[in-house]
Amino acid sequence: MMGDKFLGFRRENGSAGVRNLIAIIPSVFCAAKVAQRIAQNVPGSVHFSHPVGCSQVGDDLDITAKTLIGVGRNPNFAGVVVVGLGCERFTPLELAQGIAPTGKMLETVVIQDVGDSIGAAEVGTRYARQMQQIASEQKREEMDVGELMIGLNCGGSDTTSGLVANPALGLASDKLVAQGGSSILTELTELIGTEHILARRAINGQVAQDILRVIHNMEERLKRQTQTSRNEKRKNLISTGNYDGGLSSVVEKSLGGMKKSGNAQFVEVFAYGDAPTQRGLLLLDGPGHDGEVTTGQVAAGAQIVCFPTGRGTPSGFPGVPVIKITGNPRTYERMKENIDINAGTVITGEKSLQQVGEEIYQEILKVASGKLSKAEVLGHDEQFCITRMP
Secondary structure, eight states: OOOOEEEEEEOTTSOEESOOEEEEEESSGGGHHHHHHHHHHSTTEEEOOOSOSSSOOHHHHHHHHHHHHHHHHOTTEEEEEEEEOSSOSSOHHHHHHHHGGGOOEEEEEEHHHHSSHHHHHHHHHHHHHHHHHHHTTOOOEEEEGGGOEEEEOOOSOOHHIIIIIHHHHHHHHHHHHHTTOEEEEOOGGGTTTOHHHHHTTBSSHHHHHHHHHHHHHHHHHHHHHHTTOSOGGGGOSSOHHHHHTTOOSHHHHHHHHGGGGTTOOEEEEEETTOOOSSOSEEEEEOOSOHHHHHHHHHHTTOSEEEEEOSSOOOOOBTTBOEEEEESOHHHHHHTTTTOSEEGGGTTTTSSOHHHHHHHHHHHHHHHHTTOOOHHHHTTOOTTOOOOOOO
């Protein structure tokens, strides 16, 4: 049976991009403003400002390095301009060398070598303009849906998230995975209490053990972080907005959150900053912070992120479309300019869960083929945030 198609950009290493942008990536926080200025000078480019890259050691620095390299390798970017300061621990050369095997356009600017930030911005702007001119000639071509990888994320959850939005996304995810595509579930802090259910869906015993191990480790990490807190409110794993939206506990939230992954079998568990080695339903070992989740998924290769939100949130990611879905019809009416899919039509009786799942799936194909998500239209890019080791 022939699979579904989308229109994407073929990269030098054979991967498929759904956007054709130039990424301006600083290797260290000291170079972030120069990277931002370069992006402002060149339409069709995005910058990745962050507060890390130096004064880190061990695994903490390694996660930063792997994540920045992974973002640069993402197929949504036709080219990358690396911007470094020149004395940082994670050097611009290491960042560039990590991206280079993709074969995409790549240049490096080091502020201290050029002489000052004004000169570095000018050099970087020339590089980015040249790349963008070349990228502008590339045409979209038909590709199999099996080449897509989507991130499954959620934020501002309420009761309708677990009842409607997450299960509908799960149906869309199942359809994608059945055709050879990939979906990434993460937010382990919000899967606690469901690990035994998820493990039963593992493709083999090793993956089942991995699922149990990473969720157990995350629970132990949370215990360490909260055991000395004097403020009881700081120990809550769900927000005040979750409570107000009708969620009573983290287990209730987890039972709804896991529904984003549908019913497919998990084929691999992989670490934050890494890329998976298998295609299919994947579990990324990472925390529940929206930005850290999306960043880890993009670094793993996700070209699109699907994001249910019951309470509503406008946030997006630079260069990677984020499709917003709500199961709450009131939230959709309030935030129409931010929400792409109104899954609340199931609650109002206008559509079935299966119909909304198909609506989400078709939206994924449209966005993959060039339709802008609402977060893109409004310029939201808040979700770039690299996780830190405690």
